[in-house]
Amino acid sequence: xxxxxxxxxxxxxAIILAALGxxxxxxxxxxxxxxxxxxxxxxQFLDLGSKTNISYHLAKLRExxxxxxxxxxxxxxxxxxxADLERRFPGLLDSILxxxxxxxx
Amino acid sequence: xxxxxxxxxxxxxAIILAALGxxxxxxxxxxxxxxxxxxxxxxQFLDLGSKTNISYHLAKLRExxxxxxxxxxxxxxxxxxxADLERRFPGLLDSILxxxxxxxx
DNA sequence: TCCTTTGTTCAAAATTCATTGAACAATTGA
DNA sequence: TCAATTGTTCAATGAATTTTGAACAAAGGA
Numbered sequence: 001x002x003x004x005x006x007x008x009x010x011x012x013x014a015i016i017l018a019a020l021g022x023x024x025x026x027x028x029x030x031x032x033x034x035x036x037x038x039x040x041x042x043x044q045f046l047d048l049g050s051k052t053n054i055s056y057h058l059a060k061l062r063e064x065x066x067x068x069x070x071x072x073x074x075x076x077x078x079x080x081x082x083a084d085l086e087r088r089f090p091g092l093l094d095s096i097l098x099x100x101x102x103x104x105x
Numbered sequence: 106x107x108x109x110x111x112x113x114x115x116x117x118x119a120i121i122l123a124a125l126g127x128x129x130x131x132x133x134x135x136x137x138x139x140x141x142x143x144x145x146x147x148x149q150f151l152d153l154g155s156k157t158n159i160s161y162h163l164a165k166l167r168e169x170x171x172x173x174x175x176x177x178x179x180x181x182x183x184x185x186x187x188a189d190l191e192r193r194f195p196g197l198l199d200s201i202l203x204x205x206x207x208x209x210x
Numbered sequence: 211t212c213c214t215t216t217g218t219t220c221a222a223a224a225t226t227c228a229t230t231g232a233a234c235a236a237t238t239g240a
Numbered sequence: 241t242c243a244a245t246t247g248t249t250c251a252a253t254g255a256a257t258t259t260t261g262a263a264c265a266a267a268g269g270a
Contacts, residue, residue, distance in 0.1 A: 013204050014128045021123030022258090042217060053259060055218060060257095074216040074267050089204040091196075099118050099194035127228090147247060158229055160248060165227095179237045179246040 003076075006065040008084040016089070019064035020096060024048050025057050029066060030100045032080045039070075039077035108181075111170040113189040121194075124169035125201060129153050130162050134171060135205045137185050144175075144182035 020026055027048055032040060045054045058078060061067040065084065069076050085093045125131055132153055137145060150159045163183060166172040170189065174181050190198045 013201075014126055014131050016126075017122045017131070017201070018126030021119055021121075021126045023119045024258095026119050026122070043215090050260070051217070052219090052261075056258075059218090071217095071266095074214095074265095076217070089200075089207065091200040092204045095194075095196040095200040096118075096122070099197045102194065129228090148245090154228095155230070156247070157231075157249090161228070164248090176236095176247095179235095181247070 003062065003069050003071065005062060005068060005081075008065075008088050011065040011085070011088045013089065013092075015064045016066060016085075016092075019060050019066055022057070022060075024053075025061055026100055028054075028057060028061065029080065030097065032067065032078065033097045033100075036080060036082070039079040041075045041077060043075075108167065108174050108176065110167060110173060110186075113170075113193050116170040116190070116193045118194065118197075120169045121171060121190075121197075124165050124171055127162070127165075129158075130166055131205055133159075133162060133166065134185065135202065137172065137183065138202045138205075141185065141187070144184040146180045146182060148180075 020029060028045055031045065042051075042054055042058060045058070048054060049057070058067065058069065058076075062069050062078075065081060068079050068081050080093070082093060125134060133150055136150065147156075147159055147163060150163070153159060154162070163172065163174065163181075167174050170186060173184050173186050176182075185198070187198060
């Protein structure tokens with residue numbers, strides 16, 4: 001099982017914005033931001049869609065470079081690539097997360 | 106000819122990010138930001154695509170609330186809705202424009 | 211070993227998106 | 241009035257996206 005992640009220098013703005021320009025994925029990212037202390041598993045997003053569908057959206061976020069996914073046992077631990085994003089596009093993620101917060105308090 | 110623009114309070118984050126998550130539209134917005142002194146016409150984007158195609162992308166940006174389009178003669182003057190965006194999602198547009206700048210210096 | 215848990219992959223269907231050319235509309239100027 | 245300029249709308253097409261269920265795979269525990 002390969003879980004390819006784009007390198008930091010390869011992160012593309014349009015691809016990242018497209019990945020975040022979807023309600024389900026925006027909810028996933030907001031949820032990750034709210035629980036950055038410990039990474040979350042796929043199963044913790046099942047209220048947002050079916051198992052298959054969440055797997056699809058999480059793959060999109062990973063391929064865009066927004067999240068990192070590491071396999072641990074049968075689970076996948078998902079976390080925001082905050083430091084990488086900050087280095088490539090300073091301030092971008094924070095402003096998007098802040099904007100997302102004005103919607104779901 | 107009606108040119109409907111969403112109200113500031115109705116601006117939706119996912120819709121805005123989806124509108125900006127396209128290379129052509131990101132170029133359009135970056136170009137608008139570089140020339141905010143005076144609004145631009147559709148014809149000034151023809152290097153990014155065909156006349157019909159640019160009209161399509163400009164409609165997307167307008168419907169998302171990113172741009173404002175006013176008819177003047179046979180032309181359309183297009184400008185960023187910077188103040189509205191700032192009020193609804195403070196800092197968002199600036200951070201996206203700054204990120205876009207790191208790509209095309 | 212067998213079963214459960216946790217996710218992925220695959221194929222199919224439905225939807226949406228992007229692009230094009232032809233036709234149209236409105237304004238301006240000769 | 242006639243023609244040129246500036247964009248939009250329409251229909252069609254191909255591509256990409258989203259969603260679903262069935263089948264599969266890997267790890268862990270009884």
